[in-house]
Amino acid sequence: MASKNYWLMKSEPDEFSIEDLKKKTEELWIGVRNYQARNFMTKSMMIGDEVLFYHSNAKPSGIAGLAVVSGLAQVDPLQFDKKSEYFDKRATHEKPIWYCVKIKYKKTFPKIFSLEEIKKDKALSKMLVVKRGMRLSIQPVDKKDYEHILSVVGG
DNA sequence: GCCAACGTTGGC
């Protein structure tokens, strides 16, 4: 069995926050329209992978809690929905373009681990999210960074 | 609201 992977997934809390995930327990991560992020979901994400749930465009922006991948990549239905902002006219049911994994709520941090704090923490200087201009909405995370964050938040 | 950084599109 392959070892677990760790991810950071961004969401704007106005759209879908960690509290929304908590209420619904599980949610399809629909609406990803970036090929790199899609490829992480279709090629690398496994059930049981750990997810840092990141609030972007928030006050403050930062890691709000934890989730777990609970469903492998499946066809994102919104690409066929003409009324959706995520509609993609190039997609067909025979040849879908976009996929989504399912994630399950795990934990809300007592306090947001803000981007500012991540930047200040030298142990986390390799994290992609602190890199200037890093807009990727799904990012791989090193196990040691994940564990470091947990130790700081839990401690 | 601004704007830097990046991804995508489309003319050639």
Place this chain on the structure above:
DNA sequence: GCCAACGTTGGC
């Protein structure tokens, strides 16, 4: 296949 123009992301 290049690259300028355009659109989007996302911190501030």
